Amino acid sequence: MEDDFGYEGRRRIRIPLLERLRALPLVATGVFTAALIALILTTVHRPATWNDALPWEDQPSAAPVVAPVNPDAPAAHTPAPRTPAARPATTASASAVPSAGGTAPSPITATSPAPPPSPSPSPSPPVPPQQRTTRYEAESASRSQARTANDHTGYSGSGFVDYDNTTGGYLQWNVQGKAGTATLRLRFANGGCCHRTMDISVNGGTVHRGVRFDPMPRWDAWNTVTVTVTLTAGANTVRATATGREGGPNVDYLEVVQ
Structure with missing residues (x-):
């Protein structure tokens, strides 16, 4: 028991622990060096990976707008062409009037008024005979x-x-x-x-x-x-x-x- 717990015994226990503690900085330095080398190698081989997802971008950019297949159809974000307004005097207009039974509204057509009859030409006065x-x-x-x-x-x-x-x-x-x-x-x-x-x-x-x-x-x-x-x-x-x-x-x- 004295050999195990005596001075010599304690010395035999403390020497391996100190050796282990002295090896920790070397291990940490090796791990840090390996991580740094791996990061450098990753950056050299993939230079564009830093731009794929910037810190201030929450979502990737939207896909580009594809032109419609139909050439006659208006393109995206293009306002529809304006058509001339219909003249109320010559074009029939329809207004929806809801019926009591809930059926589809019937159009009310407004027709232009008939033109007034042209006045009949008044008879011209008789032309006097030409004098000589x-x-x-x-x-x-x-x-x-x-x-x-x-x-x-x-x-x-x-x-x-x-x-x-x-x-x-x-x-x-x-x-x-x-x-x-x-x-x-x-x-x-x-x-x-x-x-x-x-x-x-x-x-x-x-x-x-x-x-x-x-x-x-x-x-x-x-x-x-x-x-x-x-x-x-x-x-x-x-x-x-x-x-x-x-x-x-x-x-x-x-x-x-x-």
Whole structure:
């Protein structure tokens, strides 16, 4: 018993324990070195493994969007094309009205109102017959106590007719007409101090007496006097007779409008 528990005995027990404790740092160093070498080898052979799952990423990224097989179908995240709104006046619209029995709602169709009937055209007024104007030069008419002259300007044709300063001188034209009313236009010049008068007769009968031909500033200033007469179909005679002692004015032409 003394050998087991004596000084020598205790020494034999303590020496193996101390040797074991001294070996622990060497073991720990070897384990740490082996783990470090394994970590380095893992990092060298798999460099991308650190990026597969980052610490701040809870879940992996979503799979890419695959284009639809149907080319006519709209792609993902693409808004549907806008269609023009229907016009309420021309397009029928349907509104759902629920029935009491719970059946499917029946559409209510709104139709556009019928256009108002177009007004019937009012009858146009009758078009009057087109009038015709025929000119007869004074120098071509038969005359009495009157002469052809051209000493003043502004006349038509080859000249004009100058009445003598006496009563009774006249000009007479043979005109063609149709039965009915006609307008006679006498172009004249009167450079005297006072008006001059003439009687207008048709087919031998006086229809206008004392027709006035007012004075003008000079003899080459021309004016027109208009009278209304009745003609017969075919040939007619129109006469302009001076009724004053100064005679008639200078006459350029006669126009018949009918």
